[in-house]
Amino acid sequence: MxxxxxxxxxxxxxxxxxxxxxxxxxxxxxxxxxxxxxxxxxxxxxxxxxxxxxxxxxxxxxxxxxxxxTPELWTMALPHRTQILYLADIAFITSWLDIKHGSRVIEAGTGSGSFSHSIARTIGSAGHLWSYEFHEARANKAREEFSLHGMADIVTLTHRNVCKDGFTVEDTVDAVFLDLPAPWDAIEHAKKALKKNVPTRICCFSPCMEQVLRTVSALNDSGFTDITMFESLLRPHEVHQIAPQPLAYAIEKLKKSEQKREEKRQNQIARSSKRKRDDLPETDAENAGGKRFKTQESAGDDVRAFDIPDPVVDQPANQPVKMSVSKACPEVRGHTSYLTFARLVPAAPATNRQ
Ligand SMILES: C[S@@+](CC[C@H](N)C(=O)[O-])C[C@H]1O[C@@H](n2cnc3c(N)ncnc32)[C@H](O)[C@@H]1O
Structure with a gap:
């Protein structure tokens, strides 16, 4: 490639x-x-x-x-002709379908070829990928790209409606991956294409739960076992550079923060006692007891260590002036699809009963 x-x-x-x-x-x-x-x-x-x-x-x-x-960069750069699979899902599917060097795999539909590129690299020239796409222009474009990227010997792309006409191979592949609007219509065909003498696997990628339910029913009806569903979400971390602070400074910051918190608490207690002495009715928020004050504090203007301005830190010339810290992004990128996996185990040989 x-x-x-x-x-x-x-x-x-x-x-x-x-x-x-x-x-x-x-x-x-x-x-x-x-x-x-x-x-x-x-x-x-x-x-x-x-x-x-x-x-x-x-x-x-x-x-x-x-x-x-690389397949990873290609997924980030490729021209989108359809929705595509991204790396978190591709890696997870590859692992759960046990796709490795030499594996024989089916995928439908080909779409923009994002999944195909990663799988082609994983299986290498010892394996084979049969890819199916029923949109003719998309099939032709993907075939052209596979050839240009040196994958023509590893991938066979067929223009075909797999739900209606099934796959072109029987009793041949180790794994099937379906990224189709109606995967349940292709499950019986997939069963025919999977090897019969070893345990094999299937994965269906569907964006909504209704599709998952129909897929699970079809998998059960076709005799697949170990049906499991996953959703994979990425939680990226951002890395920033900050000026390093001496430990003594951090301790001082914490002390000041605690001191401010305590002063605030004492003021609130004093105000509450004064109201009681003056025989004023208590408001809910000022009801006696430390707990409520704490709640107010945490809900409102809590004083945090980082509110205190940074001092100018005297750095010796030979010390690095920045250090890297990482922070998890507060928002995790949303749901892409549900991944429904199942296994097809060879039927036990019939025993001759007398
Ligand atoms: C979401 S795209 C697949 C994206 C692909 N997994 C990727 O990573 O680039 C779904 C593709 O399935 C094709 N498709 C839908 N139904 C099909 C069927 N019955 N047979 C073959 N292809 C089908 C669509 O034309 C579309 O290109």
């Missing part, structure tokens, strides 16, 4: 990394230019540079990184 050479050559497909949100494939064609908001570049200037290089634009508007394609 793709070039394994150290340097970029004319005709190579490279991945142009501009920002985390702007990653594009580019076929290096000397004579052409590449233009983006980060400047303009001549393809000819990219020929001969090592993969991974940072390239400055000709008009000084910015720079790009020129990367060797």
């Amino acid at each position: 793709w070039s394994t050479a150290r340097d970029v050559a004319a005709g190579d497909l490279v991945i142009v990394w501009q920002t985390r949100e702007l990653i594009q494939p580019l076929l290096i064609t000397p004579g052409k230019d590449f233009n983006s908001r980060f400047g303009y570049y001549r393809h000819a200037d990219i020929v001969g540079i090592p993969y991974g290089s940072k390239v400055g634009s000709r008009n000084g508007r910015g720079f790009i990184h020129v990367l060797r394609p």
